[in-house]
Amino acid sequence: MQHLRITVPARLTEPVLAAVADDPAVTTLTVQRGSALRPLGDVIELDVAREATNDVVDALRRLGVPDHGTVHIAAVPTWLSREALTAEQEAPGHSADAVVWAQVAHQSYAETELNWSYGSFMVLATLLAGIAIILDSQILVIGAMVLGPEFAAIAALGVALVRRRYQLLRRATVTLLGGFAVAILATTGATLLGRALGWVTLRDVTGPRPGTGFIYTPDRWSFIVALIAAAAGVLSLTSARVGGLSGVFISVTTIPAAANVGMALAFGVRSEVVGSSLQLALNLVGMAAAGALTLALQQAVWARVLKRRVRARAKHP
Incomplete structure (x- = not known):
């Protein structure tokens, strides 16, 4: 699994949520509204199957998130979650073989x-x-x-x-x-x-x-x-x-x-x-x-x- 921490202006929060909320590879989606000071806005965190990380990152790029905010990508070394396990199993390909191009x-x-x-x-x-x-x-x-x-x-x-x-x-x-x-x-x-x-x-x-x-x-x-x-x-x-x-x-x-x-x-x-x-x-x-x-x-x-x-x-x- 990969953990994404996204800091965006408030006007981009809803488009970001719309892009990732229905993705079956995304789990543990949280929003902290008004918690970001630079840029002034919100913090969105989510876990995503490694195999689908490029797809999610590409969607964030199309929304202009890297231009107006920040996307942090980090591997999750250990996790316990049935939902995350299901997301990894249903994502095409194998986690160990996936290339996260941004990293x-x-x-x-x-x-x-x-x-x-x-x-x-x-x-x-x-x-x-x-x-x-x-x-x-x-x-x-x-x-x-x-x-x-x-x-x-x-x-x-x-x-x-x-x-x-x-x-x-x-x-x-x-x-x-x-x-x-x-x-x-x-x-x-x-x-x-x-x-x-x-x-x-x-x-x-x-x-x-x-x-x-x-x-x-x-x-x-x-x-x-x-x-x-x-x-x-x-x-x-x-x-x-x-x-x-x-x-x-x-x-x-x-x-x-x-x-x-x-x-x-x-x-x-x-x-x-x-x-x-x-x-x-x-x-x-x-x-x-x-x-x-x-x-x-x-x-x-x-x-x-x-x-x-x-x-x-x-x-x-």
């Missing part, structure tokens, strides 16, 4: 801001990956992959393309490219410092590295893994099942490839710069494409579910 868009905007925290995580993850390359440590590579925050921006690219949010597309692109640029520059600087101190040598970058050699040797499997990982990641972000994200972070070679680019630049090793850059590009393109395709498929599937819901409401008004 997905909001999360995409929130997690693609190029701020100090994002840049810090990118730099720290890439530096950790650089140490993993020097030590040829797969464990440290995995740690760097999990620490990197770049997947949110990659997933946002798919959301922007499918939902035609071009401002989000620009924002996610700038965040993604800017984050990697800062991380690579920081790793290059750290490697130059380590080289001056004698802590990092050319052999550390070009010598045999059986544990981390995959970082600069991309192949067709790199692209396939990126496709699968991104599809799983987007499903985790948009559905009610989030357990697959850690597997996504461990599967894709973005942060380690960026670290190897920075280290190779410090030593002027062109072959590894090219190989790691190609590995990074393959992963980014593959994940962005797979994310967009997965979201497009979800949108198409739920469009059909919505049509079933409209037909069902027409038969039983």
Whole structure:
């Protein structure tokens, strides 16, 4: 179930109630008249089956509620209600598979801001990956992959393309490219410092590295893994099942490839710069494409579910 808290001017209260009151997916409908000060008006609260949330939100958009008031959407972690259970059972589709597009868009905007925290995580993850390359440590590579925050921006690219949010597309692109640029520059600087101190040598970058050699040797499997990982990641972000994200972070070679680019630049090793850059590009393109395709498929599937819901409401008004 999703809980909606709607704050509207008094003139919109009755249209909102008319739009949601007869919806079989809506339960626990309450109105607090005159309780809102900004905007001056009323507060309406309701629970709605997750599968029908997009339909309700779209109706509120058509009434202009977001322009004149506020709609808060929050998942209800635990609830006890026979009426709510009936609403979920009668709503077409399955709750765990439903995509609440308003939440997905909001999360995409929130997690693609190029701020100090994002840049810090990118730099720290890439530096950790650089140490993993020097030590040829797969464990440290995995740690760097999990620490990197770049997947949110990659997933946002798919959301922007499918939902035609071009401002989000620009924002996610700038965040993604800017984050990697800062991380690579920081790793290059750290490697130059380590080289001056004698802590990092050319052999550390070009010598045999059986544990981390995959970082600069991309192949067709790199692209396939990126496709699968991104599809799983987007499903985790948009559905009610989030357990697959850690597997996504461990599967894709973005942060380690960026670290190897920075280290190779410090030593002027062109072959590894090219190989790691190609590995990074393959992963980014593959994940962005797979994310967009997965979201497009979800949108198409739920469009059909919505049509079933409209037909069902027409038969039983």
